Amino acid sequence: MSALRTVIARDLMLAVRAGGGAALALAFFAAVATLVPLGIGPDLKLLARIAAGVLWVAAVLAALLSLDRLFQADFEDGSLDLMALAPLSLEALAFAKIVAHWLSTGLPLTVIGALLAVAYGLPAAATGTLVLALLIGTPAVSAIGGIGAALTLSIRRGGLILPFIVLPLVAPVVIFGAGAVAAVLDGLQSGALLFLAAFSLLAVALAPFAAAAGVRLNLGA
Amino acid sequence: MSALRTVIARDLMLAVRAGGGAALALAFFAAVATLVPLGIGPDLKLLARIAAGVLWVAAVLAALLSLDRLFQADFEDGSLDLMALAPLSLEALAFAKIVAHWLSTGLPLTVIGALLAVAYGLPAAATGTLVLALLIGTPAVSAIGGIGAALTLSIRRGGLILPFIVLPLVAPVVIFGAGAVAAVLDGLQSGALLFLAAFSLLAVALAPFAAAAGVRLNLGA
Amino acid sequence: MTFALAIERLALTRGHRRLFAGLDLSLRAGDLLSLTGPNGAGKTSLLRVIAGLLAPTEGIVRIRTDSGEAVDGEDRARLVGWLGDRDAVKPQLDVGEQLRFWAKLYGTPAPEPEAFGLKPQLPGQYLSSGQKRRLALARLVLTGRKLWLLDEPLAALDDDGKALLAGKLTAHCAAGGIAIAATHDPLGVDGLTLRLGDA
Amino acid sequence: MTFALAIERLALTRGHRRLFAGLDLSLRAGDLLSLTGPNGAGKTSLLRVIAGLLAPTEGIVRIRTDSGEAVDGEDRARLVGWLGDRDAVKPQLDVGEQLRFWAKLYGTPAPEPEAFGLKPQLPGQYLSSGQKRRLALARLVLTGRKLWLLDEPLAALDDDGKALLAGKLTAHCAAGGIAIAATHDPLGVDGLTLRLGDA
Amino acid sequence: MLQLGNPRRFLDVTGKLLPWLAAATAVLFAVGLWLALNVPPDYQQGDSVRIMFLHVPAAWVAMMAYGLMAFAGATALVGRHPLADIALKTAAPLGAVFTALGLVTGSLWGRPMWGAFWVWDGRLTSFLLLLFLYLGIIALGNAIEDEVRAARAAAVLAIVGAVNLPIIHFSVQWWTTLHQGASILRQGGPAIAPVFLWPLAIMALAYTALFMTLWIVRIRTTILERKAAVLVATGRA
């Protein structure tokens, strides 16, 4: 328990200090959101229409951006060896890293997401749903990204494989997350948020095991 | 001249092999393009409407994604020291790295961009313009990103440079690039491509000097 | 019963190259083993196998703890103190922060950086090679583990650092620990030697 | 006129710490200098200053080439052969590819990897520490530069590797070159010694 | 099943089974295609309805293949069984081919039906993602040199990726979509004219038999290849 907290605290510190992690992801998110209106023109109705989709895609990508180095840096400099030998299972380690990643990116992305939704002219009710959806869905993104990062740790062409692994798995998050907002906009009932919550729960519960298997596999490389 | 070619060839090889570079950017581009329809729904008319904007933003981000490690890897493992001492000015080195980056990402992005434009249902004439715009505009992205990468080399909070330096500089690329396509769609004349070409030329001509200054600054850190 | 390490018929093949085979070794509390051999002989690989980080092609590694319990498989990890060939120093954290992190993770008290010739406030980014190595040594000591595995511990250390290392090794073995160090230079402490495959 | 290096009143302060000051040094063709001193004394920093990679706080570094030309400032870079404390080995390229790249960049012929005990097809990712160091040494040799700056060249090398290094150093100095090596261990070649600041 | 886990026993049993399976595949295809060409044209879709008999079974088998592969992956991880490793590794490219077939036939059908080869609807996109997943598993398996580690990595991914299956199936319910809703595999029985149902069922069997035949052939070849490699490595051949 305390070991878990220790790793979370340290990964948070590294994410905040390095700049590479958290700040880059947030900056990236803001960048997408700023560039899109430049790209498609200042049509406010159109923007509101696509806001949820664009913000979700941007959030997922921003989170993934920092995920590919989730284990990589520790692997390269030898820290991962030391962690594997510490009194902490690899499953717990993976879980801690996923939690730290979510705290340093998923959570702030949700906050910034709310601001951007307003800037895109999304109505209040829809904005509320978007924020809720981001809050529920981003943990799944961190978890799934963690699996991908662990599996491709020592692979020379890891970068190529990563999107193939992660993309099919995060697609449901985007679909349900943006779907929930679309339903509110159209005044429909929808179970999207429930699906999202179920998917997210499943992902967070299972990811540590899959990620630990990936790390174990790659330490012997 | 031969030193320049050597660096370009080697960076290309690293980009292709590492997977980290070129492949990741392309996969990222394709991922954005696949996720966006999932996020905003299957409305073909709407998709065609925002295609140019979305593809431009995706292309710029994909290119920037691989740019932050343009000098970083060589800096960390000591290769940059050796390059600084080689019979090749830092300006030439920066230019070579920018060219290699464009060849390994900008160029393939343009090709994939054409495919995706078709999948988004963009009309043929507009697709042609988009491809031309990508071809003209992506070198500017590589060049501007190169400046950012050089400046953030050893700065601990490098992540923040991206939004403040790179974003304002690439914004014109997105505006003119997507604007050119929008003009074709609306059946208007526009000088956007010309502006884009001028901007791109300027960026490519000046970036090596700025980037070299950034590298020089950071070697002594 | 005392702490002991037994290696039986250990073999390792990496990428079609057989690094070692039929390796038998038994060490008891207090033993210090220098692992030598030419570059690429497999010293680092052997240390990883002993730590359980790398699966051997054949053979077993077993540890008997003070309480007489025989430990093999993954549980071995809980007995190993590791000083790898890479320093595992984070540029963004200062010396004190890094030591405190590892101490908390291993559930042991953090040592004084000064005892290893380090200033606690120095950021990892600015450490010289020798200072990084000293940090790694401090981290090894803080684990409190009984089986030390060291990969080129002398690298980058000055004379004072080498004496420090020799002192720590002596104390560790005197306290009933075992240490195995892959090295190309004499450790400055008496002990056994195992030379791996001359190609 | 022969190749020579002159350092005058050199001083360097890094982050409020004065590493050295008033350093004078003059070396001539054939000289080999061992740079010693405790960890963190500033050996690596001094080498970087001499190479022109780091600006000194005060003082100058000047090289006189064989043709009698005095070279200082950035042009110095063109005379320096560098073996840093990091190996600059790319995991994605094999040994042969790396050597050929650097040879082309420096405009010199690529050496045989075998002469340094390396297999040309081995990917950088799988090299052992000593093999990486040998690759770095091969790269230093191929530069053909007259002023060699070496940072802990002995690290991770086995006895055969150390002999190889000593041979290369001897040959380099005999051919009218200058070599400065920061080291904690004897290089196995006769030469001068400069000891940096005991704290 | 357990006995089949032994590679030698697998070779024995499948050696006898294979000719029958191959023959059944041929017969099923012959009958199925003949029926498919002789059903009356649909009152809405005309002759293009015949693509259904190529498209729907391909999509089904692509998904079934994934399920089988994921099961093999789970067996490989839990049981550490070499045959399960091989089953997983060989199923992936086959599944990818059937997925590609489903995509191509669907696109060809989409042109007359929707006026476009491709639309970004939920089912189409999630099915495209299935192809990505197959490719990812193949790439991951090939990127790791060590066979055991490669199989294990691929197994982890295959299991995790299985979540995509229900998503593909239910996607038509979850989104407003252009693609046909569940008309056969649905609660309350098939909603499709019986004249179409029979040929479709036979084509589905034919595709399944084809997949099984190819899979068994590939597993057998891989077992034999590995045996040969061991013989060469140990100097016995």
Ligand code: HEM
């Ligand atoms: C590229 C385009 C297409 C793709 C990727 C695709 C994909 C799929 C998939 C994955 C299934 C199996 C779903 C399941 O059983 O859960 C399926 C079934 C089916 N498809 Fe398509 N399809 C495409 C185009 C079309 C078109 C144009 C039509 C006809 C208008 C069509 C009609 C059907 C029908 C009738 C089924 C059986 C439905 C059921 O009962 O499950 N498909 N398709």
Ligand SMILES: Nc1ncnc2c1ncn2[C@@H]1O[C@H](COP(=O)(O)OP(=O)(O)OP(=O)(O)O)[C@@H](O)[C@H]1O
């Ligand atoms: N950018 C910097 N800011 C502040 N201090 C620094 C900086 N870079 C290095 N230092 C400090 O300067 C000192 C000299 O470092 P240097 O790497 O030159 O030592 P060294 O003699 O090579 O030591 P070693 O024998 O350990 O390799 C160290 O104490 C280091 O902490």
Ligand SMILES: Nc1ncnc2c1ncn2[C@@H]1O[C@H](COP(=O)(O)OP(=O)(O)OP(=O)(O)O)[C@@H](O)[C@H]1O
């Ligand atoms: N994954 C791998 N695939 C193939 N060969 C490998 C792999 N990993 C290591 N090797 C090879 O195994 C050999 C042993 O490496 P190892 O690092 O154990 O040597 P070492 O004895 O520690 O050498 P050094 O003294 O240089 O540190 C090397 O020749 C290396 O190239």
Ligand SMILES: [Mg+2]
């Ligand atoms: Mg080693």
Ligand SMILES: [Mg+2]
């Ligand atoms: Mg040093």
